Structures are given as C-alpha cells and as structure tokens.
Amino acid sequence: MKNKNNFDVIIVGGSYAGLSAAxxxxxxxxxxxxxxxxxxxxxxxxxxHNFITQDGEKPHKIAEKALDQVLKYDTVTIKKVLATTGKKTKNGFVIETEKGEDFEAKKLIFATGVKDxxxxxxxxxxxxxxxIIHCPYCHGYEVKNEKTGILANGEIAFHYARLIRNWTKDLTIFTNGKPSFSEEQHTKLVRHNISVIEKEVTSFNHKNGQLEQIIFKDNSMxxxxxxYTSPPFEQHCKIPETLGCELxxxxxxxVNEFCQTNIPNIFACGDATTPFRSVAFAVSAGNIAGAMLNHQLVEKEFEL
Incomplete structure (x- = not known):
C-alpha cells in the first residue's frame, strides 16, 4: 500500500460530530x-442557533474554532480530502482517499452526515x-409570527402544522397537489385556521435568500x-454501507445508545444517524462515540 499510515482511530467526517469525537x-x-x-x-x-454559548454564530466559525482546539492535541491530525473506499483487514480497516492514499486503523467513526x-x-x-428551513428549534425564533408556509402533504404536513403553530398562527400548507389528510386531520386544520393550497409550486421569489413569494404553475403567487419543508436525503458517504453497516x-x-453500528469496531454519530439534526446534538453524539470507542480500546488493552 502506498502512503500507508497506522492509527488507533480514523474519523471520516470532520464537522461538529467528528471533531467532538476527535x-x-x-x-x-x-x-x-x-x-x-x-x-x-x-x-x-x-x-x-439553539447551541448554548454559540447561539447565532456562523457555522463555519464554530467549526474553525473547534478544529483549532482539536489539533492542539498532538496525537490528532487531519487530511482535507474525500474518503472514497473502506475495506476490512486482519487488524482493522483501511480507508482510501480520492488521492489514492491509504490509511489504516483499528476502529472507525463515521460522522459523515446526510445529503439533502x-x-x-x-x-x-x-x-x-x-x-426555507426544516427545524423550528434551529430557525423558528428568527421567523416567529411571520407569514409562514409548510411545503408538504399528509402526515408530515400535519406534524409540521401542529408544531410550528407554536411559533406563528399565520400558517398555510402548500401540498403541491391533491391533499392527503385524514378527515380528523382536516377538521383540526380548519379549527386552527390553517389553510391548505393544493396548486402546483414552480418557484420562489426571493432577495439574497429572503423569501418574498411562492409562485404556482398557474402564475399566481x-x-x-x-x-418549512423536509426534503428527502441520502447518506453523504456510502462507505459504511459497503462495510455492512445497517440503515x-x-x-x-x-446505532445503539453508545453510537456503535452493527459492525464491530465501527461507530457512527451526528446527522448520519438521527433525524434530530442540530449542532448541539451532533457535538453530544460525537463526544459519546469518542468516549465509548476509547472504552473498548482500554478494555482490550487491559486484557493483554
């Protein structure tokens, strides 16, 4: 193998969860x-938002400060490159990057997030x-009491309506087609003055990301x-699946409560593992993953 290096742990993904684990x-x-x-x-x-001591900070500023602090520990290094493949070996795992470099470790942590x-x-x-946002806990306060829409249908739209009404009563559901609410759900939406528009959506007028109008196929607006909306997603990194990790x-x-996957010696944390997508949750999960992985290492070493 070329450029081979051995580590105790390789962390794939260097955002909040990965840096916390590191x-x-x-x-x-x-x-x-x-x-x-x-x-x-x-x-x-x-x-x-909603991350104590960092509320309102720019995400990249949090990550830059975290990386600076993590790299002060001289046993931690970073490669800013895309990991492309992973293989199981006799002694652990090998991760290969897009540059053809190979790195080996006893254990892996995937903190690779998801791709919307x-x-x-x-x-x-x-x-x-x-x-256009997905989480009222992350963004709801900044748009409280504003004229707000939900781009969804059925159970997801109803869940959003029930939740977001806490932040604003001026609420409209855009189903982008025929509504699929149950009779009970429809009754509750009417009771709470939440209107439903089923016209097909074609575009959004905005200024520098600030919404102004939603435009429909019939040219009305x-x-x-x-x-609020919840687009589908996929795993940002496919390596865990190729190594046998279950979804x-x-x-x-x-993962279990200790961030362990079904494959021994592979851990995962952050947005790749949960619908609770927030910086605070990712940092917490990364800390757990790092501590529990180390716990496994010390147990094995103590038996030698």
Whole structure:
C-alpha cells in the first residue's frame, strides 16, 4: 500500500460530530486521523442557533474554532480530502482517499452526515437553510409570527402544522397537489385556521435568500416569509454501507445508545444517524462515540 499510515482511530467526517469525537480521543492520548471533504450538512445556513454559548454564530466559525482546539492535541491530525473506499483487514480497516492514499486503523467513526436532495424549483436552493428551513428549534425564533408556509402533504404536513403553530398562527400548507389528510386531520386544520393550497409550486421569489413569494404553475403567487419543508436525503458517504453497516427504515445509520453500528469496531454519530439534526446534538453524539470507542480500546488493552 502506498502512503500507508497506522492509527488507533480514523474519523471520516470532520464537522461538529467528528471533531467532538476527535477531541475526546485526543484527550485519551489516541492516535487519530480525521478525513474530511469540507462539505458539512449545514453549509447553506448563515447562522447556527439553539447551541448554548454559540447561539447565532456562523457555522463555519464554530467549526474553525473547534478544529483549532482539536489539533492542539498532538496525537490528532487531519487530511482535507474525500474518503472514497473502506475495506476490512486482519487488524482493522483501511480507508482510501480520492488521492489514492491509504490509511489504516483499528476502529472507525463515521460522522459523515446526510445529503439533502433538494427539489429542482427555482429559488429553492438559494433560500435553503435561510428562509426555507426544516427545524423550528434551529430557525423558528428568527421567523416567529411571520407569514409562514409548510411545503408538504399528509402526515408530515400535519406534524409540521401542529408544531410550528407554536411559533406563528399565520400558517398555510402548500401540498403541491391533491391533499392527503385524514378527515380528523382536516377538521383540526380548519379549527386552527390553517389553510391548505393544493396548486402546483414552480418557484420562489426571493432577495439574497429572503423569501418574498411562492409562485404556482398557474402564475399566481402568495406572499410568504418562511417555509418549512423536509426534503428527502441520502447518506453523504456510502462507505459504511459497503462495510455492512445497517440503515434504519428512514435511511439513517443504525446505532445503539453508545453510537456503535452493527459492525464491530465501527461507530457512527451526528446527522448520519438521527433525524434530530442540530449542532448541539451532533457535538453530544460525537463526544459519546469518542468516549465509548476509547472504552473498548482500554478494555482490550487491559486484557493483554
């Protein structure tokens, strides 16, 4: 193998969960390599919220400060490159990068996040993470009491309506087609003055990501300041699946309470493992993954 290096742990993904795991392992004197492609899940979002001590900070500023602190532990290094393949070996695992480099470790942590599959609607991507949002806990306070939409149908739309009504009563559901609510759900929406528009959506008018109108196929439009939606996603990195890691029905990496996957010596944490997508949750999960992985190492070493 060319450029082979051996580590206790390779962490694939160097955003909040990965860096949190790296800090726990660095403080445990473990030789750690972080491999990061530089595409965090929340790169579209201008500000991070609901993370104590960092509320309102720019996400990249949090990551830069975290990386600076992590790399002060001299057993931790980082490669800013895309990990492309992973293989099981006699002594652990080998991860190969897009540059053809091979790195070997006893154990792996995947903190690789998910990739949102954004609809091909004009203006959507420009507003995503700004005024087209997925989580009221992350973004709801900034658009409280504004004219707000929900771009969804059926159970997902109803769940959003029930939740978001806490932040605004000026709420409209855009089903982008025939509504699929139960009679009971429809009754509750009417009772709470939540209107439903089923016209097909074609685009969004905005200024620098700030929503102004939602545009329909019949060329009509509705003024709107924020829209909640939950686009489909896929795993950002396919290596865990090639190594045999199971996925949940929703498409997340399946882990236990200690961030262990079904494959021995492979851990996972952060957005790749949960629908609770927040910086605070990712940092917490990374800390658990790092500590529990180290716990496995010390147990094995003590038996030798």
């Amino acid at each position: 800090m726990a392992l660095g403080r445990a004197l473990r030789k750690v390599l972080i491999i990061d492609s530089g595409l965090p899940c929340n790169r579209y979002t201008p500000h991070s 599959i954004l609809p091909k609607l004009e203006g959507f991507e420009e507003c995503w993470g700004n005024t 509705t003024e709107i300041k924020a829209i 949940t029905e929703q498409g997340h990496l399946k």
